[in-house]
Amino acid sequence: xxxxxxxxxxxxxxxxxVSQMTVSRVLNKQKxxxxxxxxxxxxxxxxxxxxxxxxARGLAGGRSKLIGLAYYNPSPSYLxxxxxxxxxxxxxxxxxxxxxxxxxxxxxxxxxAIVKRLSTIRLDGLILAPPLSSNTxxxxxxxxxxxxxxxxxxxxxxxxxxxxxxxxxxAAQRMTDLLIEKGxxxxxxxxxxxxxxxxxxxxxxxxxxxxxxxIQFDEALVFxxxxxxxxxxxxxxxxxxxxxxxxxxxxxxxxxAAGVIAAAQRRSVQVPEQLAIVxxxxxxxxxxxxxxxxxxxxxxxxxxxxxxxxxxxxxxxDWNGQPLHLINNNIQIIERESLSERG
Amino acid sequence: xxxxxxxxxxxxxxxxxVSQMTVSRVLNKQKxxxxxxxxxxxxxxxxxxxxxxxxARGLAGGRSKLIGLAYYNPSPSYLxxxxxxxxxxxxxxxxxxxxxxxxxxxxxxxxxAIVKRLSTIRLDGLILAPPLSSNTxxxxxxxxxxxxxxxxxxxxxxxxxxxxxxxxxxAAQRMTDLLIEKGxxxxxxxxxxxxxxxxxxxxxxxxxxxxxxxIQFDEALVFxxxxxxxxxxxxxxxxxxxxxxxxxxxxxxxxxAAGVIAAAQRRSVQVPEQLAIVxxxxxxxxxxxxxxxxxxxxxxxxxxxxxxxxxxxxxxxDWNGQPLHLINNNIQIIERESLSERG
DNA sequence: GTGAAAGCGCTAACAC
DNA sequence: GTGTTAGCGCTTTCAC
Numbered sequence: 224x225x226x227x228x229x230x231x232x233x234x235x236x237x238x239x240x241v242s243q244m245t246v247s248r249v250l251n252k253q254k255x256x257x258x259x260x261x262x263x264x265x266x267x268x269x270x271x272x273x274x275x276x277x278x279a280r281g282l283a284g285g286r287s288k289l290i291g292l293a294y295y296n297p298s299p300s301y302l303x304x305x306x307x308x309x310x311x312x313x314x315x316x317x318x319x320x321x322x323x324x325x326x327x328x329x330x331x332x333x334x335x336a337i338v339k340r341l342s343t344i345r346l347d348g349l350i351l352a353p354p355l356s357s358n359t360x361x362x363x364x365x366x367x368x369x370x371x372x373x374x375x376x377x378x379x380x381x382x383x384x385x386x387x388x389x390x391x392x393x394a395a396q397r398m399t400d401l402l403i404e405k406g407x408x409x410x411x412x413x414x415x416x417x418x419x420x421x422x423x424x425x426x427x428x429x430x431x432x433x434x435x436x437x438i439q440f441d442e443a444l445v446f447x448x449x450x451x452x453x454x455x456x457x458x459x460x461x462x463x464x465x466x467x468x469x470x471x472x473x474x475x476x477x478x479x480a481a482g483v484i485a486a487a488q489r490r491s492v493q494v495p496e497q498l499a500i501v502x503x504x505x506x507x508x509x510x511x512x513x514x515x516x517x518x519x520x521x522x523x524x525x526x527x528x529x530x531x532x533x534x535x536x537x538x539x540x541d542w543n544g545q546p547l548h549l550i551n552n553n554i555q556i557i558e559r560e561s562l563s564e565r566g
Numbered sequence: 567x568x569x570x571x572x573x574x575x576x577x578x579x580x581x582x583x584v585s586q587m588t589v590s591r592v593l594n595k596q597k598x599x600x601x602x603x604x605x606x607x608x609x610x611x612x613x614x615x616x617x618x619x620x621x622a623r624g625l626a627g628g629r630s631k632l633i634g635l636a637y638y639n640p641s642p643s644y645l646x647x648x649x650x651x652x653x654x655x656x657x658x659x660x661x662x663x664x665x666x667x668x669x670x671x672x673x674x675x676x677x678x679a680i681v682k683r684l685s686t687i688r689l690d691g692l693i694l695a696p697p698l699s700s701n702t703x704x705x706x707x708x709x710x711x712x713x714x715x716x717x718x719x720x721x722x723x724x725x726x727x728x729x730x731x732x733x734x735x736x737a738a739q740r741m742t743d744l745l746i747e748k749g750x751x752x753x754x755x756x757x758x759x760x761x762x763x764x765x766x767x768x769x770x771x772x773x774x775x776x777x778x779x780x781i782q783f784d785e786a787l788v789f790x791x792x793x794x795x796x797x798x799x800x801x802x803x804x805x806x807x808x809x810x811x812x813x814x815x816x817x818x819x820x821x822x823a824a825g826v827i828a829a830a831q832r833r834s835v836q837v838p839e840q841l842a843i844v845x846x847x848x849x850x851x852x853x854x855x856x857x858x859x860x861x862x863x864x865x866x867x868x869x870x871x872x873x874x875x876x877x878x879x880x881x882x883x884d885w886n887g888q889p890l891h892l893i894n895n896n897i898q899i900i901e902r903e904s905l906s907e908r909g
Numbered sequence: 910g911t912g913a914a915a916g917c918g919c920t921a922a923c924a925c
Numbered sequence: 926g927t928g929t930t931a932g933c934g935c936t937t938t939c940a941c
Contacts, residue, residue, distance in 0.1 A: 229685070231934055242912045247936060255910060274686045278630060279934035281621035282917050289664075299646040299850050306649075310667040319687055321632075321662050324653040342572070343617045344662055452854040478854065485856030488831070507642050511795040511821065512855055513828030574918055585928045590920060598926060622918030625933045 230273040239267035250275055277319075287345040290534050293323040294352040298450050298478050300506030301523065305352060305375075308524035312531040321346065325355060338364045346370060348534030350527075353377075354419045356386075371537040373530040377420040385537065385546040387529045391421040394519045394554045395428025395473075396435075398501060401517075401556055402471050403436045406565030407499060411444045411462045411469035413455065413479050425475045425503065444469055448479045455482020463492060470498065470565060477502035477509045480516050484561065495563040505557050514560035522553045573616040582610035593618055620662075630688040633877050636666040637695040641793050641821050643849030644866065648695060648718075651867035655874040664689065668698060681707045689713060691877030693870075696720075697762045699729075714880040716873040720763040728880065728889040730872045734764040737862045737897045738771025738816075739778075741844055744860075744899055745814050746779045749908030750842060754787045754805045754812035756798065756822050768818045768846065787812055791822045798825020806835060813842065813908060820845035820852045823859050827904065838906040848900050857903035865896045 232250075236243045241264060248256050249264040256264075267273075281287035292309055294302060306322070313320045321344060327333050338361075341349065353376035355361060365372055366383065374386045402410050412429045415422030426445070433440050446461065448454035455474055459482060462468055474480035480502030487494050494500055494514055502509055502518035509516040529549050536547070575593075579586045584607060591599050592607040599607075610616075624630035635652055637645060649665070656663045664687060670676050681704075684692065696719035698704060708715055709726065717729045745753050755772045758765030769788070776783050789804065791797035798817055802825060805811055817823035823845030830837050837843055837857055845852055848863035872892050879890070 229934095233934080243935080244912060244937095245910085248911085251936085257910060260910080272682070274682055276625070276934055277687050278621045278624035279917095280936075282619070282625050282919085282933090283935040283937075284917085285936090287621060300642065302649075303642040303646055306665065307667065310665055311669065314667070314683075319664050319666075322649065322653055322665055323662075324650065324657065326654065326657075339615070339617055340657075344620050452850075456856075481854055485854075485858075488856045507795075508851065508854065511824055511828075511851065513799075513831045515828075572918095575920095576918080586919080587928060588926085591927085594920085600926060603926080619918050622933095623920075625917090625935085626919040627921075627933085 229276070230271045232273075232275070235264070235267045235271055235273050238271060239264045281345050286538055287347050288318050289321050289344060289346050290318050290531060291321050291323055291341060291344070291346040291349040292352070293325050293341075293349060293355055295325045295328055295355050297352060298476060298504075298506070300477065300508050301504060302352075304506055304523040305527050308527035309350065309531055312528040316531065316535050318347070318531070318535065328355075328358070328361065334358075334360050334364060337361070338368055341365075341370065342368060347538045348372065350530045350534065351375060353421060354416070357418070357420050371534060373533045375526060375530055377424055379420055383546060385533050385548065387526045387533070387549045387551065389421075389521055389526065389551050390554065391424035392428040392431070393552075394521070395425040395475075395503070396432045397428075397554055398473060398503070398519050398556055399429045399432030400436075401558075402473060402499065402501065402562070403432065403438070405471075405499070405562060407469075407471040408436075408438050409441075409444070409467070409469045409471070410438075411446070411472040413458050413472065413474040413483070414445060414447045415475040415479075416449050417447065419450075422475060429473060448475070450476050450478060452478045452482040452485070455479030456486045457482070459483035459486030460490075463487065463490065463498070468498070471562070472498065472500050474500070474502050477504045477506050477516055477518055480518065480561070481508050481512050484512060484514070484516075495561050496566065499562040499565070501562050509557070510559070516557075517559045517562035518557050520555040520557050522551055525553065526551055572619070573614045575616075575618070578607070578610045578614055578616050581614060582607045624688050629690050629881055631661050632664050632687060632689050633661050633874060634664050634666055634684060634687070634689040634692040635695070636668050636684075636692060636698055638668045638671055638698050640695060641819060641847075641849070643821065643851050644819075644847060645695075647849055647866040648870050651870035652693065652874055655871045659874065659878050661690070661874070661878065671698075671701070671704065677701075677703050677707060680704070681711055684708075684713070685711060690881045691715065693873045693877065694718060696764060697759070700761070700763050714877060716876045718869060718873055720767055722763055726889060728876050728891065730869045730876070730892045730894065732764075732864055732869065732894045733897065734767035735771040735774070736895075737864070738768040738818075738846070739775045740771075740897055741816060741846070741862050741899055742772045742775030743779075744901075745816060745842065745844065745905070746775065746781070748814075748842070748905060750812075750814040751779075751781050752784075752787070752810070752812045752814070753781075754789070754815040756801050756815065756817040756826070757788060757790045758818040758822075759792050760790065762793075765818060772816060791818070793819050793821060795821045795825040795828070798822030799829045800825070802826035802829030806830065806833065806841070811841070813840075814905070815841065815843050817843070817845050820847045820849050820859055820861055823861065823904070824851050824855050827855060827857070827859075838904050839909065842905040842908070844905050852900070853902070860902045860905040861900050863896075863898040863900050865894055868896065869894055
């Protein structure tokens with residue numbers, strides 16, 4: 224068909240018998256166009272099968288319709304969940320997602336290299352997944368650069384940038400409560416990497432629940448993992464090697480919980496009869512192992528959608544300049560087979 | 567710093583005391599610039615911290631530096647592997663990845679809507695993940711549209727579009743050989759969805775290996791799954807309910823193999839002692855369960871990289887117009903705990 | 910409510 | 926080797 228000669232706004236204007244400007248107005252859904260004119264233009268657009276050129280729009284106007292999503296060393300399952308949802312919502316809103324894997328962000332010069340890289344694409348906005356969202360050096364550079372940004376997950380810093388967060392503390396507390404309710408009082412905890420603020424918060428939630436239940440906190444039952452299956456398995460082994468092993472283990476994400484299950488199965492410890500194991504996030508892996516994980520459902524999809532919405536709003540002309548802060552309070556515990564009443 | 571007033575090529579040209587064109591040549595690494603001039607320009611670029619504007623480049627020249635990656639209903643683990651590698655290679659080559667989830671591609675009108683959507687972004691090229699790469703209606707439309715495309719995974723159609731494929735048949739045959747070698751002769755097979763050409767090929771490889779070993783093919787041992795964990799678990803249950811269950815099960819991907827392991831564990835069938843289970847792909851889940859999966863390593867990362875390379879080549883000026891066809895023969899079986907010598 | 914002119918930042922094609 | 930002249934397709938003024 225239209226092999227390498229795409230229809231332009233000019234041709235649409237001619238066909239509709241109006242000026243380019245009017246077509247542009249229709250395209251941008253501006254209100255100051257007479258209904259009959261709008262219809263004529265829309266007919267011409269449809270007839271010619273016209274598609275606006277994103278590049279030209281980006282150059283001339285402000286918006287590029289491109290939203291960046293940057294991450295660093297994510298858990299694959301978290302990333303997929305994030306991507307799929309962000310993508311879907313972008314599509315609905317007519318945006319496109321540009322993915323940036325900020326793999327080599329180790330020192331300050333890397334950080335500025337990344338900002339440079341981001342600045343050649345003319346992103347309308349940027350979504351930062353944890354733990355990037357708490358990398359203050361990066362945040363500062365991006366802000367200087369003036370790119371609207373949404374921070375995902377808890378961050379200590381940013382009042383000045385929009386955020387979408389989950390109440391990790393409350394969620395971890397709820398999960399620990401459940402464990403206690405099921406009769407456990409010797410509960411191991413696997414913490415996430417400390418560069419994720421949510422790691423500390425999940426740990427806090429765990430401790431608060433213990434305290435509320437009058438259970439003595441035992442440092443020997445807390446280990447730090449790195450969110451990988453592998454680390455969960457290693458730590459599971461170490462916990463089971465303790466003189467008095469825990470009767471339940473709460474891992475700060477599903478991958479590590481799956482690792483603990485593997486460690487238990489390898490040494491024929493029955494789950495959940497001899498050892499209950501619970502996770503956090505409710506990503507795909509939680510239901511893809513046996514026994515399936517009881518886990519905290521983190522509404523990653525909703526949060527991704529909110530992040531896209533915020534960029535979309537911030538980009539629009541009627542925007543008061545204030546950053547938005549969304550707290551997602553949709554805390555749910557998904558109960559599956561990896562936790563049962565303690566016999 | 568440069569809040570909303572980015573440096574342009576003009577300023578660089580002034581600072582370096584040359585014309586915009588010369589700066590442009592340096593930017594595009596063209597050879598016809600005197601070394602001393604090039605150095606001057608590069609110094610100016612560095613001093614001003616200049617970043618070219620992608621939109622302007624895309625509008626003026628041909629290239630947008632944007633590569634699309636489209637998929638439909640992928641297994642999350644396959645998708646992550648693909649993404650991570652494609653992303654990394656894009657970065658190395660100075661491209662950016664635009665992800666398109668073609669979720670609602672069910673009928674022909676959806677197909678053309680998608681092509682329209684793709685046409686507003688000015689993609690340099692498009693990578694199609696299976697099973698999109700064998701959707702002939704989509705392929706035809708994209709070709710008419712004239713967008714350079716790389717098809718990932720086996721496709722029946724396309725001689726006219728570039729491809730990057732894996733020898734699924736040979737790989738499945740090798741895996742089946744291994745199973746036979748370990749003493750199995752009653753081997754269940756879980757086929758993938760039939761809209762993936764590779765499903766048929768993996769099945770072929772399985773049958774060819776049986777034939778070569780003189781083992782009678784038994785239709786009752788073949789089931790069709792949909793690449794999900796869930797379907798693997800269901801089919802695992804059905805296989806174990808057979809009057810004479812298989813001693814080994816070969817699933818066409820890792821997620822389904824993990825499902826079979828879960829089904830076995832749920833009914834306390836020992837893996838691999840009572841039932842050996844092997845998968846295909848060697849995605850993250852293969853090593854994230856216990857026992858870990860023996861599986862065919864599909865070089866997804868290499869293939870993604872090749873796909874990006876092809877787009878990059880096809881985009882460049884010295885391109886003879888012929889589609890490229892890469893066959894990846896890097897077949898490896900990763901042996902882990904889910905398969906052992908039959909006792 | 911609509912149109913005309915100008916130009917966003919860059920590169921193609923041609924000069925010199 | 927390098928500079929000049931035109932646009933790429935659209936949106937922003939600012940007229941009418």
